[in-house]
Amino acid sequence: MNDEMVYGKNPVVELLKSGKPINKVLFLAEGPGGRNQDIVASLHERNIPYQFVDRQTLDRLTNRERHQGMLAYVAAREYASIEDILALAEERQEDPFILMLDEIEDPHNLGALLRTADAVGAHGVIIPKRRSVALTGTVAKTSAGAVEHVLVARVSNLVQTLKDLQKKGCWVSGAEAGGNAVFEADLTGSRVIIIGSEGKGISRLLRESCDEIVSIPMKGKVSSLNASVAGSIMLYEVLRQRASSSHVARGVKQEG
Numbered sequence: 001m002n003d004e005m006v007y008g009k010n011p012v013v014e015l016l017k018s019g020k021p022i023n024k025v026l027f028l029a030e031g032p033g034g035r036n037q038d039i040v041a042s043l044h045e046r047n048i049p050y051q052f053v054d055r056q057t058l059d060r061l062t063n064r065e066r067h068q069g070m071l072a073y074v075a076a077r078e079y080a081s082i083e084d085i086l087a088l089a090e091e092r093q094e095d096p097f098i099l100m101l102d103e104i105e106d107p108h109n110l111g112a113l114l115r116t117a118d119a120v121g122a123h124g125v126i127i128p129k130r131r132s133v134a135l136t137g138t139v140a141k142t143s144a145g146a147v148e149h150v151l152v153a154r155v156s157n158l159v160q161t162l163k164d165l166q167k168k169g170c171w172v173s174g175a176e177a178g179g180n181a182v183f184e185a186d187l188t189g190s191r192v193i194i195i196g197s198e199g200k201g202i203s204r205l206l207r208e209s210c211d212e213i214v215s216i217p218m219k220g221k222v223s224s225l226n227a228s229v230a231g232s233i234m235l236y237e238v239l240r241q242r243a244s245s246s247h248v249a250r251g252v253k254q255e256g
Contacts, residue, residue: 007062023073025073079154098125098192098193100125101195104127108138110139110143111138111144113232120235124153128157135152166211171192172191173194173211174196175216176213177201193235216230
């Protein structure tokens, strides 16, 4: 049995009872009067995504082992909330520094970005519940342990989450072509950095919700960067500017 998957009705029910983090549950499509309504209700209560699929899909995922029409993907660690992320910033007495990822699908990219987020001292990472890789074992391995130290919140609506953060004083910078050069932008203060998906970039509604669009200068023949590379450049520029701002502030205080 794959260590990221649990299948069979009793194993999935016991997994739910254990309270362990779950990325998603798949059910055999049986119509509205199916036998698993009690389990579906439990998933609703815990806000865990689920999906109905055909038998061929479950057979393929489980190598035709006995799945009893049910499969759960186990998360590598518990998800945090937006409040947890903001509370960490307050605890550190720092302006919030948050990375939002719009439909990143490659687990290696997510793992690498978690590793960078930890390195630069970001307070947390936000990912969507759907159309995005979750905290899988591959992500955990690629992060080189950072998954245990970086708070990751998984939300239903990125746009609404962004608006809520803006109301709390966060300035939002989306990384896309056609914006001001990132090295000339002011990235200090409470900050959310958005990195788009590998193929489509930042979705239209999310882009329209940004306070600014910033771009990484490209001098070569290639027109774009890997999502994890672009994200790392953005995050380290935020760190650099925060460090410079802190040095200036200390210098002013000493002169006074």
